[in-house]
Amino acid sequence: MSLIKSFTEGQEITDFFLLKAADIKQTNANPPKEYFDVILADASGEISAKLWDVSSTDKETFFPMMLVKVKGVTQLYRDRLQFRINKMRKVTDEDGCSIKDFIKSAPIDAIDLVNTIKSVSSSIQDQDLRSIVEFCIAKVGDKLSHYPAAKGMHHAYYAGLAYHVVRMLELGEFICKQRPFLNHDLLKAGIILHDIAKTEELNAEMGVVTEYSLTGKLIGHISLSSNWITEAALHLGIGVNDEKTIFLQHLILSHHNLGEWGSPVQPQLPEAVALHYIDQLDAKLQAVEDALNSMNDSDEWSAPVRVIENKQVYRAKR
Numbered sequence: 001m002s003l004i005k006s007f008t009e010g011q012e013i014t015d016f017f018l019l020k021a022a023d024i025k026q027t028n029a030n031p032p033k034e035y036f037d038v039i040l041a042d043a044s045g046e047i048s049a050k051l052w053d054v055s056s057t058d059k060e061t062f063f064p065m066m067l068v069k070v071k072g073v074t075q076l077y078r079d080r081l082q083f084r085i086n087k088m089r090k091v092t093d094e095d096g097c098s099i100k101d102f103i104k105s106a107p108i109d110a111i112d113l114v115n116t117i118k119s120v121s122s123s124i125q126d127q128d129l130r131s132i133v134e135f136c137i138a139k140v141g142d143k144l145s146h147y148p149a150a151k152g153m154h155h156a157y158y159a160g161l162a163y164h165v166v167r168m169l170e171l172g173e174f175i176c177k178q179r180p181f182l183n184h185d186l187l188k189a190g191i192i193l194h195d196i197a198k199t200e201e202l203n204a205e206m207g208v209v210t211e212y213s214l215t216g217k218l219i220g221h222i223s224l225s226s227n228w229i230t231e232a233a234l235h236l237g238i239g240v241n242d243e244k245t246i247f248l249q250h251l252i253l254s255h256h257n258l259g260e261w262g263s264p265v266q267p268q269l270p271e272a273v274a275l276h277y278i279d280q281l282d283a284k285l286q287a288v289e290d291a292l293n294s295m296n297d298s299d300e301w302s303a304p305v306r307v308i309e310n311k312q313v314y315r316a317k318r
Contacts, residue, residue, distance in 0.1 A: 004044050004046060005045045008298075009081060010228055013072060014070070015069070016070075019062060020038075022037075022038045024036065033053065035050055038050070038270040039134060043102060043105075044294070048080070065208060066090060068090060069089050073086070105158040106157065108166070110145040118137065132229055133188075133192050136229070137192070139228060140200075144162055147199050149198065154287045157208075164282060168282050175274055190272070200224055201213060201216030220253060229249050230245075248265050250269055254276065255272070263318075264304075283307060292315055
């Protein structure tokens, strides 16, 4: 099996991959011609690919989240490696492929991640905050065990959301020991709930986001999470104007910090400031780690990393 991570320029490849995305686009020729702009993926990473001269049969045959066998060659385009597909077909039962073999997953088992989140939730001493968090965890059900944290920015893989939350909880534990003026219960609750409504914002299968849901496009996970807190408070008989309810909603509503990043308010509680920077730190470091892990052994510079202003990361020799 040829892993995408190990691809080099000019390499001829014939192998099986997950068709992660498949969009019909048109060339700039006159008259324009249709082609497939696709993303091929395996457990090691993904690569942009093109299938030119798409037929009507191709458009009715190939869809995202199917396994395909492709033949083609790697090439550089604007300093980035991409794949030119010469032939592509659907995988058959005789090929003996399983989609699980092509899915990138969190480095920790999903069941262990979920158990950690539930354990931290049960350790929240404030009964009202604990009840609200447990209500929201129950609301998402088993989605917590497999949903990604994003479509492509960070933790965009199977169980990525749970992994993101657990890593943030670890950072929060350290910061609360270093800064004991912080309300540990409130920060833990905010970390667990800050992205939990991504399970409704995103349509995902096997850790791969196919698209944003209608609710996700029109409302978004920040407002959804805040609404879930209100729903939980009403269901549990906790006042929606109770100070703890408002504080927790503020953490959720402000965790992106700026309006252009999706937050209707900026952090104005110590725990909200902490939540924002914990979220940023984990997301950016994970994106950097993913970029480093996707590099070939001979590479010195990573591909541009979007969350650090499209800067490349240099891998120093150890």
